[in-house]
Amino acid sequence: MAFIQLVMDRYDQILIRTWEHLLLSGSACALAVCIGVPLGMLIVRYRWLAGPILGLAGIVQTIPSIALLALLLVWLGIGYPPAFVSLVLYALLPIIRNTHAGLANVDASTIEAADGMGYTHSQRLWLIELPLASPVIMAGIRTATVIIVGIATLSAFIGAGGLGVFIVRGLSMTQNNLILLGVVSASILALFLDSLLGLIEKFLKKSLRQNV
Numbered sequence: 041m042a043f044i045q046l047v048m049d050r051y052d053q054i055l056i057r058t059w060e061h062l063l064l065s066g067s068a069c070a071l072a073v074c075i076g077v078p079l080g081m082l083i084v085r086y087r088w089l090a091g092p093i094l095g096l097a098g099i100v101q102t103i104p105s106i107a108l109l110a111l112l113l114v115w116l117g118i119g120y121p122p123a124f125v126s127l128v129l130y131a132l133l134p135i136i137r138n139t140h141a142g143l144a145n146v147d148a149s150t151i152e153a154a155d156g157m158g159y160t161h162s163q164r165l166w167l168i169e170l171p172l173a174s175p176v177i178m179a180g181i182r183t184a185t186v187i188i189v190g191i192a193t194l195s196a197f198i199g200a201g202g203l204g205v206f207i208v209r210g211l212s213m214t215q216n217n218l219i220l221l222g223v224v225s226a227s228i229l230a231l232f233l234d235s236l237l238g239l240i241e242k243f244l245k246k247s248l249r250q251n252v
Contacts (some may be wrong), residue, residue, distance in 0.1 A: 109126050141171065206222030
């Protein structure tokens, strides 16, 4: 009952912090897609780049999020910038890896058929390969989104706002319900975004089956 009352009392704050969290996570994910998908396309074409690029993205995943935030804090100062950069870096690996996997697993006979019809490399990529690989790419974006929403709660420790503010305040005031509010809110947001992207993924698969 105490938790429900807390939610009712802080309803306006929850909306504000959720919006902050969504803006931070959404903008970071959007930039990660803009970087990660082209990198995935690049390492399919130039296979010798796959090891270094995936390796560097993988190294970032091994760095504890608090440590990465502290490192970026030194260079970028406090607040939004270090939080944003750290989230982009954490989101890159699943997007790059799934883009690479999706494009690399496009059936060879389909590619040969496109070449036989006179498609250029760019036409084949945009009209054949990317549409076929899109469900796999979307799965990577879903994974990256869930990772970002979870890690974004730590951004409150450096003044970037979001739902992590409830966790920080709960820890400082020793209020478990306030901590729980931040955790539950972030979890619900992650599940909502994952479900939304899941619907988009299903739509892409359905469209692909209809066009085959």
